[in-house]
């Protein structure tokens with residue numbers, strides 16, 4: 001684990017949603033959202049991080065702020081040695097829910113947006129965080145981080161790791177070490193990928 005003495009959390013630039021998705025009304029969240037949140041970070045990053053849905057991104061006054069989920073995630077990535085240009089964060093649902101909604105209908109409706117992203121970005125690795133993201137990504141309502149974390153899986157041809165949701169880690173500090181282990185596992189595989197990509201460039 002790296003020292004974080006010089007590290008500070010920061011607002012990661014958002015990637016704008018494509019025109020055809022900005023006005024999406026494919027599920028009831030269209031009536032609750034402020035805007036479609038497509039993702040943030042480097043759109044060409046080798047690591048695609050999948051969370052359940054976006055949280056608040058602005059204060060009431062409209063100022064951008066970093067929620068606890070993203071702060072804890074950034075901190076864990078930095079400690080594991082994953083660089084700022086190496087990750088992209090997105091969501092099963094691209095709209096922030098603020099009241100009750102039909103979860104299954106929303107997840108089914110939003111899936112094509114995720115497929116579009118993955119088809120364009122072709123990430124090397126995917127990290128699904130939290131049971132909701134894991135269940136959505138594995139297509140298994142019984143899937144659990146507890147059982148799947150700590151090793152690699154292949155889902156839709158993408159090497160996939162699982163970890164606890166950063167918000168769960170904030171609420172239960174005992175999970176912090178487990179998230180750190182999973183991020184280190186991801187960082188080690190990214191390092192292998194970097195070496196392989198470097199070798200191919202030299203050939």
Ligand code: SF4
Pocket residue numbers: 024025026027028029030036093094095106109110113
């Ligand atoms: S959650 Fe997804 S499917 Fe539903 S309105 Fe937002 S972008 Fe469309």
